[in-house]
Amino acid sequence: xxxxxxxxxxxxxxxKDIRSxxxxxxxxxxxxxFAVTALAVVxxxxxxxxxxxxxxxxxxxxxxxxxxxxxxxxxxxxxxEARTAMTLRLSTAPEAVYVGKLLFNIALQGAVAAxxxxxxxxxxxxxxxxxGLLASATILGTMALASSSTIIAAIVSRAxxxxxxxxxxxxxxxxxxxxxxxxxxTAALRGAVGSGSALVxxxxxxxxxLAAYSVLMIASSLLLFDFVWDD
Amino acid sequence: xxxxxxxxxxxxxxxxxxxxxVVIIAAFFYAPAAQNLGxxxxxxxxxxxxxxxxxxxxxxxxxxxxxxxxNRRTQDDAAASFSAELGxxxxxxxxxxxxxxxxxxxGSYWNWDPRETSIFVLLLIYGxxxxxxxxxxxxxxxxxxxxxxxxxxxxxxxxxxxxxxRIPAVQxxxxxxxxxxxxxxxxxxxxxxxxxxxxxxxxxxxxxxxxSLRLRAWxxxxxxxxxxxx
Numbered sequence: 001x002x003x004x005x006x007x008x009x010x011x012x013x014x015x016k017d018i019r020s021x022x023x024x025x026x027x028x029x030x031x032x033x034f035a036v037t038a039l040a041v042v043x044x045x046x047x048x049x050x051x052x053x054x055x056x057x058x059x060x061x062x063x064x065x066x067x068x069x070x071x072x073x074x075x076x077x078x079x080x081e082a083r084t085a086m087t088l089r090l091s092t093a094p095e096a097v098y099v100g101k102l103l104f105n106i107a108l109q110g111a112v113a114a115x116x117x118x119x120x121x122x123x124x125x126x127x128x129x130x131x132g133l134l135a136s137a138t139i140l141g142t143m144a145l146a147s148s149s150t151i152i153a154a155i156v157s158r159a160x161x162x163x164x165x166x167x168x169x170x171x172x173x174x175x176x177x178x179x180x181x182x183x184x185x186t187a188a189l190r191g192a193v194g195s196g197s198a199l200v201x202x203x204x205x206x207x208x209x210l211a212a213y214s215v216l217m218i219a220s221s222l223l224l225f226d227f228v229w230d231d
Numbered sequence: 232x233x234x235x236x237x238x239x240x241x242x243x244x245x246x247x248x249x250x251x252x253v254v255i256i257a258a259f260f261y262a263p264a265a266q267n268l269g270x271x272x273x274x275x276x277x278x279x280x281x282x283x284x285x286x287x288x289x290x291x292x293x294x295x296x297x298x299x300x301x302n303r304r305t306q307d308d309a310a311a312s313f314s315a316e317l318g319x320x321x322x323x324x325x326x327x328x329x330x331x332x333x334x335x336x337x338g339s340y341w342n343w344d345p346r347e348t349s350i351f352v353l354l355l356i357y358g359x360x361x362x363x364x365x366x367x368x369x370x371x372x373x374x375x376x377x378x379x380x381x382x383x384x385x386x387x388x389x390x391x392x393x394x395x396x397r398i399p400a401v402q403x404x405x406x407x408x409x410x411x412x413x414x415x416x417x418x419x420x421x422x423x424x425x426x427x428x429x430x431x432x433x434x435x436x437x438x439x440x441x442x443s444l445r446l447r448a449w450x451x452x453x454x455x456x457x458x459x460x461x
Contacts, residue, residue, distance in 0.1 A: 151383060155376050161366040169363060172356040173383055176390040213390065220386050224379045227300050 009092050013100025017075060018107070027108060031071030035116045038063045043123040051124070053190035054182075060120050061182045065145065065174070067116070068109055069167040072149040075101045075108075076157035085157075089230065098150065098225040102218065105146040105153075113142050126189060133188035133203055137181055140210040144177030147214045151221035154228045177217075180209040240443075247440055251433045254426065262426040274332045276426055280434035282325035285353060286388075288318030288438060292360075293385040296378035306450070308374035311381060312364060313445040317438055319357040326350055349391050356384045 021027055042059050051059075079085040088097060117138050121128065128134045152170045156162050187203040258276035265272030295311035298304075329347070330340045341347060363380055367373035 155380055158372060158376055159363060159366045165362050165366055169359045169380060172352050172359060173387050175352055176387055220383060224382060227375045227379050
């Protein structure tokens, strides 16, 4: 009974965010345009050179990381700016708010990645050696980015300098996930340099690390979110 | 605080002064130089204890943050921020001394060795912690936001310490052979070991002393402010 209520509240928060996002398309268009601009700058400035797989993976994740930094704080900052946070606080359990915002951030960042990664492959003229590995690295990396930045977004929305300190706070916390994502993507782009099984085993370790990182972040955020949200 | 207690603290303070003096002298004159690194190896008596204290200070900061979140006492929040201040100081000392050592042995001040990466991230976390503190006006909100961030960052530090040095593409140049020989146990000359452990204890004591001093000053100032209000 309690748990079904809770899940329904979380889904209601998600539906509310998606509906208001669909009406304004503010976050999605801003983040997507930022990501495409950054990608164009990268591609334009390095197009004469053929790059190594690790450099390409690093570029891809720099673009994804900074687009996450421009967009993912919106979910909480908007509630504070529109002065709807208090209503949400009164009507909904804190954990349900967190889970709803987390799902929205995963959806937003996933939508951005779904546009950016194919565009990246086209613009940089890359044929990934292991498309499946690239897809799973992108999905798990998106989960990791969203799970670490949702709680940071909640912290930032309660502070004064909302835009300026989000990336500063998020980077050290996100770094373990980010470095695993970059390594898995490098393996996916590079292909058969080493022996195939060793490569896949290494990449599988990175993917496991990414999943474990996301679970750790979500679990500790659920424990800590109450202190950020209700003070 | 009773008289005998404060006398004990005064005696400990004197002991700490003598202890650190002896450690500094011993580090240069008593301990032998390591075989491969020569005189440069004497950095371990200062660089590693500083790095150790910067991690310990962060752990103390997290412990006080958790306590603040549980019972909301202003003193715990202040203690967490003082510990973070000291940790930042020792982290800078460890980074700068390590960087000078890197220049002397590897030829460049900075090359993103895994250890350098993890201490740099620790430095960033401390910086972010204070950036967050300074951007919140309301004291109780500042306390809880900073505490939550401290706990969250502390959870990711072990990941960095375990993940970053295991990047296979990056070979660490960091000479941790004499300190953390993998599987070989501690592999150090007896006199070096004595001075190293003493220095570790001395640095930890120094941290504890300055921390308690800062906390006592804070209590005094708060009491004074309360009295003026009355």
